[in-house]
Amino acid sequence: MIRLLIVDDQRLVRAGLRMLCESTEDIDVVGEGANGAEAIRLAAEMSPDVILMDLRMPGLDGIEATRHILGSSSAPKVLVLTTFDDDDHLYPALAAGAAGFLVKDTEPAALLDAIRRVADGELPFSPFLLRRLVNRAVEEGRAVERTENVELSPREIEVLGLVSEGLGNQEIADCLHLGVSTVKTHVANLMAKTECNNRVRLAVWAYRRG
Structure with a gap:
C-alpha cells in the first residue's frame, strides 16, 4: 500500500485528488495539507511514501517545502502536480529534489500511474516536459x-x-x-x-x- 500525502491550497482540488486516489486498492491517502508549512509538519507526522505537491501556495511554497522535506533522513518521494509548467517552476522543483513533475490537466489514470512509478523509484514526467528537459x-x-x-x-x-x-x-x-x-x-x-x-x-x- 502506498501512503500518500496530498498538498494543495485549493480544498476542491484536494477533495478531487483524494476521491481519485482512494478509488484504488493500492493508494492510501494519509493526510492533506494546504501549504508548505503543513506539508513539512504532516510529512514528519504521517511518514508518507509519496507527497503529491502543488508549487504555488500561500506562505511557504511547494519548492521550499520540498527542499526542506527531502533534506531529512528517510524522506518520502515528492511528485509535483501543478498548473504551471514553465521553466521558472520546473527546474527549481527538480533542483529541490522532486522525483517527478506533472501538470494538472494530466489524465487521472496517468496521475495514478505516476504515483505508483514514483513509489517504485521511477521519475515520471509529462512527455513534453521530458522532451524539454x-x-x-x-x-x-x-x-x-x-x-x-x-x-x-x-x-x-x-x-x-x-x-x-x-x-x-x-x-x-x-x-x-x-x-x-x-x-x-x-x-x-x-x-x-x-x-x-x-x-x-x-x-x-x-x-x-x-
Missing part, C-alpha cells in the same frame, strides 16, 4: 561523453528508446511483452553502462547517441 540538457552539454561508445544489446536499445519516450517499467513491459522485473534489470544495466543515475539522464544520453 532533454533538449535543455543537450544544449547545456549535460551528457556523459566518456560513455558515448558503449555497446548495447538489441533489447537494451529497445528499452532505452521507450525510456526516452517517458514510458514506465510496466508500459515498457507491455510494449515488449516482457516481465516488469526483466525491464527493471535492463534499465539498471543501461544506467550502469552509461553511468546515468536516472531516467532523464538516460534520455539525454540516448538523444546524443542518436
